[in-house]
Amino acid sequence: xxxxxxxxxxxxxxKEKQTRLxxxxxxxxxxxxxxxxxFQSATGAHKGTCADVMKHVSEQKPALLAPYLDILIKxxxxxxxxxxxxxxxxxxNLAKEYPAQAAKAIPNLLRNTTDDPVNTTVIRWCAAFxxxxxxxxxxxxxxxxxxxxxxxxxxxKNTGVKNLYVQTLKMIKxxxxxx
Numbered sequence: 001x002x003x004x005x006x007x008x009x010x011x012x013x014x015k016e017k018q019t020r021l022x023x024x025x026x027x028x029x030x031x032x033x034x035x036x037x038x039f040q041s042a043t044g045a046h047k048g049t050c051a052d053v054m055k056h057v058s059e060q061k062p063a064l065l066a067p068y069l070d071i072l073i074k075x076x077x078x079x080x081x082x083x084x085x086x087x088x089x090x091x092x093n094l095a096k097e098y099p100a101q102a103a104k105a106i107p108n109l110l111r112n113t114t115d116d117p118v119n120t121t122v123i124r125w126c127a128a129f130x131x132x133x134x135x136x137x138x139x140x141x142x143x144x145x146x147x148x149x150x151x152x153x154x155x156x157k158n159t160g161v162k163n164l165y166v167q168t169l170k171m172i173k174x175x176x177x178x179x
Contacts, residue, residue: 002034002038003024003029003030004021004030004034004035004038005038007020007021007024008021008046008049014049017049018049018052018053018056021035021049021050021053022053022056022057022060025053025057025064026057026060026061026064032057032064032065032067032068035050035053036068036071038050039051039054039071039075040071044080045082047078047080047082047083048080048081048082048083048086049082050086051075051078051080051082051083051085051086051087051090052082052085052086053086054072054086054087054090055085055086055087055089055090055093057090058089058090058091058093058094059093062093062094062096062097062098063097065090065094066094066097066098066101069091069094069098069101069102069104069105070104072087072090072091072094072105073091073104073105073108075087076088076091076105076108076109076111076112076127077108077111077112081120081122081123084112084119084123084126085122085123085126086126088105088109088112088126088127088129088130089126089129089130091105091109091130091133091134092126092129092130092131092132092133092134093133095130095133095134095136095137095138096133096137099134099137099138099141100138100140102130102133102134102137102138103134103138103140103141105130105134106131106134106141106144106145109127109130109131109134110127110131110148112124112126112127113127113128113131113148113152115155115156115157121158121160121161124156124158124161125158125160125161125164128152128161128164128165129164131145131148131149131165131168132164132165132167132168135149135168135172136168136171136172139175142172146169146172149165149168149169150169152165153165153166153169
């Protein structure tokens with residue numbers, strides 16, 4: 001049994017499992033390559049936990065996940081809600097250091113912005129976070145994203161989700177005024 005499986009199958013509480021995995025990956029005790037291979041083959045709750053772990057790893061050490069951005073992009077629209085939460089947040093975190101690579105996720109992220117039963121408020125917020133970080137850090141994507149953000153603002157019912165777009169548009173406007 002791998003170290004990842006040992007942690008996931010232990011009697012620890014879910015949050016403790018996540019914390020332990022994050023520490024192990026960030027410290028190098030669990031190689032990122034091994035973790036990403038496990039993530040790709042994992043099912044159910046384990047896949048969701050791994051997505052959550054990636055969100056935290058990407059906050060602490062984005063360079064660890066940067067080589068695996070294409071794998072993250074493939075999982076943006078994975079059917080499990082926890083994956084649709086964690087993966088976009090990881091992409092948003094990576095967009096701060098790797099904006100051009102993260103911009104490749106835009107088409108997949110946009111599919112999570114619609115208000116339908118599949119895209120819960122949390123899923124829409126996570127997609128908004130990733131899209132906002134891409135727009136903030138990758139000026140070339142703004143031409144595509146600004147009109148989309150304006151359209152989403154008119155239809156989005158949740159204030160928290162809407163505010164992510166509003167704040168990003170304000171920041172972009174200030175940047176444009178400085179130029």
